[in-house]
Amino acid sequence: MAKDIGIDLGTTKIVIYDRSKGMLLDDPCVIAKDTESGKAIKYGAEAYEMMGRTPRQIVTIRPVRSGVINRYTETLKMVQYYLRRLCAGAVMKPRIIVGVPYGVTEVERQAAFDAMIAAGAKRVYVVEEPLLAALGCDLDISQPRGRMVIDIGGGTTNVAVISMGKIVVGTCLRVGGDAMDDALIRYLRRTYNLTVGERSAQLIKQSIGTICSDDTVQCLAKGICAIEGLPKSVMLSNADLKEALEEPCMDIVSAVSRVLEETPAELLADIQQDGMTLCGGVSALKGLDTLLSRSSGYRVHVVENGAYCVALGTKYFWNYTDPLRRTRLTSDRQGTVMQ
Incomplete structure (x- = not known):
């Protein structure tokens, strides 16, 4: 077989x-x-x-x-x-x-x-x-009911409203975990004159793991001084990560808003009742669901092990x-x- x-x-x-x-x-x-x-x-x-x-x-x-x-x-x-x-x-x-x-x-x-x-x-x-992703999130997409999925991966963000097994409204934004890593690299160089590589930026993002203002998380970032060319270390906090990731996060917020604006009223009513489903590897970033919920006015459910949906x-x-x-x-x- x-x-x-x-x-x-x-x-x-x-x-x-x-x-x-x-x-x-x-x-x-x-x-x-x-x-x-x-x-x-x-x-x-x-x-x-x-x-x-x-x-x-x-x-x-x-x-x-x-x-x-x-x-x-x-x-x-x-x-x-x-x-x-x-x-x-x-x-x-x-x-x-x-x-x-x-x-x-x-x-x-x-x-x-x-x-x-x-x-x-x-x-x-x-x-x-x-x-x-919707099937992996255990959503029944075969029924005539609107299901909204936000799948944020390493290279893309897929936002879609699905009904009866079809994507009714959707968009794909070429922004994801990689864009966030790049934004963090630029932020560290601009703010602290610290040069780090792609892998280091990813580890810093994962170590802090939150953009919530209420949290207090710190991480020691090690790299090279952009001016002197010598080893340099900087203690970063979740406030740094929040500021660094503001642009890619707002790009995702805008994509979600555009899809909602194009969604038929009946399907919007379903989403209002059921909420939106957030998955993908970047869904583990704490505070991202809150940002999307506040900006859209809809509840956001974060799927466990969203990277594998x-x-x-x-x-x-x-x-x-x-x-x-x-x-x-x-x-x-x-x-x-x-x-």
Whole structure:
């Protein structure tokens, strides 16, 4: 029997979910490549640990940017590597669901499909991530009732109102955890003349973990003085993180507001009653739900383990075993490609 595999191919990590076995993989979406031989030498966590620490002939590559494939060859090699490792001994090729951000171009959608086929898939479903995220959040999206999902990942923020298995109103903002890390890097350099790398910024953000004014959390940030070029340390607080992340957070607030403005009145009434669902890796940032709730006037529910909602949603997608029911959830595109 063929394996049913779900892949959340994100900007910061790749998550692979097996319908029968559960979570198989949660690894950074990074490849280390030897530029002289052109061969990939490390994948995932091992490659991530090499970022910023490699000799000249070794480069670390993040093949997915803003939720879509940016480096096709490297993405293909990575998916092939993991499928061979996880599906070793399987007689039949797997069926694969892969998520893509809302509103991607046909070229970007086709790239995801082609990569999965080339990696060894028997059949591929390309599904928009808000649908998978909603399923992974255990929302019943098959009914004529408005469900609003805010999925904030590493490279994108997907905001969508779903009813009867379809996205009624939605948008994809190319702002997520990476944009927040970049904003923090700029803030530290501007405010404290402190230069830190991408990994350090991510660790600082995770260590503080809150933008709530009521909290008092501190973190020692270590880097290089932008003026003297010497090692430097600065004690940061959640107030620093709140100020640093103001711009990307307000971009997300604006995206949510735009979707609400375009949502039909009957569906707005449903959202007023049920609230909005916040998921994705960045949903763990404390205070973000409060910011979204205050700005929109709607309750916001934060999903536990929100980083895995898209991957978990692939499990429930397979429950649409009847092709007609599955087609209602998606819409047939190019043969086995579905949006």
